Each structure stands twice: as C-alpha cells, then as structure tokens.
Amino acid sequence: MKKTLAPALLLGALLLGAPLAAQSFEVGLFVGQQQYPSPHMDVAPGTTLKVEADNKTVVGARFGYSVVDFGPVLLQLTAGYQPESKSTLKASLGGAPMAESELKQSHWSAGAMFNFKAVIAVGAGLEFRSESLKETTGDSTTYNRVWARVNAGYAFPSPLVKPFIGVEAAFPLSSKSNDFASAADLLKSLAPKSQIGIYAGIRF
Incomplete structure (x- = not known):
C-alpha cells in the first residue's frame, strides 16, 4: 500500500506546485500626477480657513x-518606493492668501496584485504604504494606510525579457479630512488622495 501511495502523493505534490514553478520578476517605473485634498475649517460665519497643495508629478519604482x-x-507580490516630492502648500483665510510653504512626501510600500493576462492585461491589488509627510516649518508625521491599485496595459512578446507599458490608478482606502487638531493631523489631512499615470518596465 505504501509503495502504491508514494508515487500518487509525489504526483499530487508536483501538480499542486506546478503553478509556482513559473516564477518571474518585474521591475517597473511609475510616472504620473499625484492629487491632494484641500482641508478647510470654518473659523467664523462666512470665513473659511483653507489649505491646499498643488498637484505634483511623481516618480516611483516598483519590484514584483x-x-x-x-x-x-x-499573483504577484510587490514592493515599491517613491522618493521625496515637493508640492507648494498654500493657506488662505476667507479667500485671501496667507502664507506659502512646501509639503514633502515620500513612501515605501508592500502589497499583492492579481493580473489577468490577455491582449490587454488588467490588474487589481492592494498595498500597504508608509507615507512620510513633512512641512517646511519642521512638522512631520508618518501615515500608514492601505491603497488600492488598478491598471491595464500591454506586454510586448519577447523570448528573454518582456517590456510592458500601461496606465495605472491608485487610491487610498482611508483618509483624514479637515483635521486641524494638531500639525500631525493636518499633515495627514493633506496626504495624497489619488495617483494616475503611466506604469512601464520589464518582466524576466
């Protein structure tokens, strides 16, 4: 009985492991627009304090x-890094400009992505991002949250490496709105609300 079961168990293990045998790597670059919210607070009837950050073109690297x-x-596991970008930060009171400074933002990420292969491949996934937020006055904080990513693109057929290019959008699943309670809370209220751009790279 043992001799009969052994080959069957081995065959079953090989069949279960077959999908894992075709492991591959991906290196990609994201270039696109990063959009920010505009937190505001009513300080008096008809008078609103508002803080805005200009949209910014950002570049990020990702490994899959x-x-x-x-x-x-x-199914792909991913890790990414977006170096520090700077966006002009503007404050206004009742529509009248007040002061300007800079919002500095960067992040590292880790996540998972499902890709569905076709002529135009589509993908969807989640990633954890640890976002560093700094303001030129010296205030800073770290914002940890989960983002959703979706993309669609085309991989060029090649025997060795497969270049690909596509469009990608990412959105956080949580946010802090209109919180002026502290400098850290305000920075989190200014954290990016979306990213839309081009994602390209190679698979090998």
Missing part, C-alpha cells in the same frame, strides 16, 4: 515577484 502563474491569472 510572481508566486502563482496559472492560466490567465498571475
């Missing part, structure tokens, strides 16, 4: 590792 490649479905 495919752990399951089975039929049209690809």
Whole structure:
C-alpha cells in the first residue's frame, strides 16, 4: 500500500506546485500626477480657513515577484518606493492668501496584485504604504494606510525579457479630512488622495 501511495502523493505534490514553478520578476517605473485634498475649517460665519497643495508629478519604482502563474491569472507580490516630492502648500483665510510653504512626501510600500493576462492585461491589488509627510516649518508625521491599485496595459512578446507599458490608478482606502487638531493631523489631512499615470518596465 505504501509503495502504491508514494508515487500518487509525489504526483499530487508536483501538480499542486506546478503553478509556482513559473516564477518571474518585474521591475517597473511609475510616472504620473499625484492629487491632494484641500482641508478647510470654518473659523467664523462666512470665513473659511483653507489649505491646499498643488498637484505634483511623481516618480516611483516598483519590484514584483510572481508566486502563482496559472492560466490567465498571475499573483504577484510587490514592493515599491517613491522618493521625496515637493508640492507648494498654500493657506488662505476667507479667500485671501496667507502664507506659502512646501509639503514633502515620500513612501515605501508592500502589497499583492492579481493580473489577468490577455491582449490587454488588467490588474487589481492592494498595498500597504508608509507615507512620510513633512512641512517646511519642521512638522512631520508618518501615515500608514492601505491603497488600492488598478491598471491595464500591454506586454510586448519577447523570448528573454518582456517590456510592458500601461496606465495605472491608485487610491487610498482611508483618509483624514479637515483635521486641524494638531500639525500631525493636518499633515495627514493633506496626504495624497489619488495617483494616475503611466506604469512601464520589464518582466524576466
């Protein structure tokens, strides 16, 4: 009985492990617009204190590792880094300009992505981002939250490496709105609300 079961168990293990055998790597670059919210607070009837950050073009790098490649479905683990970007920060009271400074923002991320392979491939996933937020006055904080990512693109056929290019959008699943309670809370209220741009790279 043991001799009969052993080959069957080995075959079963090989079949279960087959989707994991086609592991591959991805290195990509995101370039796009990062949008910010505009927190505001009514300080008197008809008078509003408002803080705005200009939209900013940002660049981020991402590394992916495919752990399951089975039929049209690809499951990928990802890690990313977006270096510090600076956006002009403007405050106004009742529509009258007050002061200007800079909002500095960067992040690192880790997540997972499902890709559905076709002529135009589409993907969706979640990633944890640790966002560093700083203001030129010296105030700073770290904002940890989960973002959703969706993309659609095309991979060029190639025997060795496969270049790809597509469009991508990302949105946080949580946010802090209109919180002037402290400098850290205000910075979190100014944290990015979306990213839309081009994502390109190679798979090998």
